[in-house]
Amino acid sequence: MIKALPEDLKNKISAGEVVERPASVVKELIENSIDAGASQVTVSIEKGGHNTIQVRDNGHGITPNELPVAVKRFHTSKIYTIDDLFSISTLGFRGEALASIASISEMSIISSSKKGEGAELSIVNGTLSKVQPAPKIGGTEISIRNLFYNTPARKKFLKTPRTELRKIVNVVRCYGLAFPDIEFKLIADNRNIFNVKSESLEERIDNLLDPTYSRNLIAINTTKGDYAFTGFVGNLNLVRSRPGEQYLFLNRRFIKDRLINRSIYNAYESLIKRGEYPFFVINLILPIDQVDVNVHPMKTQVRFKDEWRLFHLLKSEVGHSLNSILETVPFFDKSFQKTNSNQKYDYTKFNPANHNISETVPTNPNQNEIDFNTFEEGLNSSNINIRRAKDYVSKLAQTKIQDRETIATENIWQIHKKYIVSEVNSGLVIIDQHVAHERILYEDALKAFESTSMASQTLLFPEIIEFSPDDFDVLFDILPYLEKIGFKIIKQDELSIRIDAIPSEMALGNEREVIREILDNFLNERKQYSSFQEGLAAMFACKAAIKAGDTLVREEMQELVNRLFSTDHPYYCPHGRPIIVQMSLDELDGRFERH
Ligand SMILES: Nc1ncnc2c1ncn2[C@@H]1O[C@H](COP(=O)(O)OP(=O)(O)OP(=O)(O)O)[C@@H](O)[C@H]1O
Ligand SMILES: [Mg+2]
Secondary structure, X not given: OOEEOOHHHHOOOOOOOOOOOHHHHHHHHHHHHHHOOOOEEEXXXXXXXXXXXXXXXXXXXXXHHHHHHHOOOOEEOOOOOOHHHHOOOOOOOOOOHHHHHHOOOEEEEEEEOOOOOEEEEEEEOOEEOOOXXXXXXXXXXXXXXOOOXXXXXXXXXXXXXXXXXXXXXXXXXXXHHHOOOOEEEEEEOOEEEEEEOOOOHHHHHHHHOOOOHHHHEEEEEEEEOOEXXXXXXXXXXXXEOOOOOEEEEEOOEEOOOHHHHHHXXXXXXXXXXXXXXXXXXXXXXXXXXXXXXXXXXXXXXXXXXXXXXXXXXXXXXXXXXXXXXXXXXXXHHHOXXXXXXXXXXXHHHOOOOOOOHHHHOOOOOOOOOOOHHHHHHHHHOHHHHHHHHHHHHHHHOOOOOOXXXXXXXXXXXXXXXXXXXXXXXXEEEEEEHHHHHXXXXXXXXXXXXXXXXXXXXXXXXXXXXXXXXXXXXXXXXXXXXXXXXXXXXXXXXXXXXXXXXEEOOOOXXXXXXXXXXXXXXXXXXXXXXXXXXXXXXXXXXXXXXXXXXXXXXXHHHHHHHHHHOOOOOOOEOOXXXXXXXXXXXXXXXXXXXXX
């Protein structure tokens, strides 16, 4: 039954601006559909909501005589008394949303309850139409047109349809992640954006974010007294340099809470740096009397009865689940771990007869040793390798060998045409020449995008490359960036270009392949990067860097090392692989039993 809230309760409701933009309308309507027990929700948008917003569900519906009541302020079927306010189990509770939306738009509602007849009501200029018979649709369909028609200033604040649509997509994604059991469809200008069936949260994450995500998830699933946490946190492959993929739900309500986010970031400890954001989708399941959701009209802020208890429990839970990452450290570091306070090495872990490092890994792993299985798996799975690598380099980054002076560039050698070995004060470093150069080029390219172009070398014989029409379109989007990197490219005819010059650091004769690969890979892999420019720079760096197998003379090695240490992140390449491996004098001494 939809009823008016009693006067004293009205005054306790945190009501106010509910509708800020089309996405807030979508949010309110989806919440109503979910509260109505829908198992299917379809959102249709035209022009980013500037024109039309429509949400249809198969929930319990509204009876014809309740239609006019539903759009009145402070009329709701979800709470009735002040006590109810402290045990809210629905997403809505204020009886405010439909009234607010109707006051600034043209609204029409068609609804039919499971058994009853269908009926329609429309509100134009604040005036309610008569309730008309309508087809039975087995649920509710609410359509909003002309949003903010009577509040021109707010209409002016609307962003472009594309931007508004992006915000709507985010809203639908949030609810999709909170309710993977519900089918969601999002259609924008007749284009299918999402169409997801009832599925597991893992599948939902893949479908709403990126199909590679589920491979990089660590499950959270625990109960601590009357609190429970479920969901996933991402491994280091899903760490991004800007926030945006942190989905926090309280009893399946999407919330924003800096303290709780912080508890999760803190659990990553040294695995992430300041300014890096891990991925998570976590639902906090708390007794409803432990939270107050009546804090802000948007209902995304909540108050916890005991936020510090929640902070510590969640941090420790997430921390536990990240142990698998924290415990994987490269083996030569680990197998000489100091095992007691006498600072003695545990030689039992080392079998000098074996030169193969992997065989020095203990076969009976315990907490403090390497998990052999993870290691084997690591060999087969680049993801785990990258995870391990990132972990290692972020530990390395804590130690101080940044200081360029400590790299003795006189004592520098190339081994196997692949690695550069050099002395440092604390021992020795081994540098992977390809990834080192990759890091340098990556940062140079990013800088070039912002300011002056990188140097070019003119080709004696310009190259002509032909493309398919699709590729040619994409090429045109990235052309200005290629020029910044040092390519000089001229459009030859409808489907071909002529390359007159290439980046001066790129080997001659590679231009055709590099451009093609940038094009192909960039299209496939761009989702890995937080921005278009980062993706492009990484792709270029990877393709243009010197390779394993390239011989380097001493001056080239010195130059490479010096430039590497003037980059912002000399420890790992744009794809997350380590650039430098370090072996301390202590470790060497340990191996030679010099203690
Ligand atoms: N899609 C729907 N299906 C069934 N009933 C609905 C639907 N949308 C709204 N209603 C009914 O109309 C009432 C008013 O909706 P409205 O969104 O304005 O308020 P609310 O959901 O109760 O609270 P809030 O303002 O916090 O959203 C609801 O309480 C519910 O009974
Ligand atoms: Mg509502």
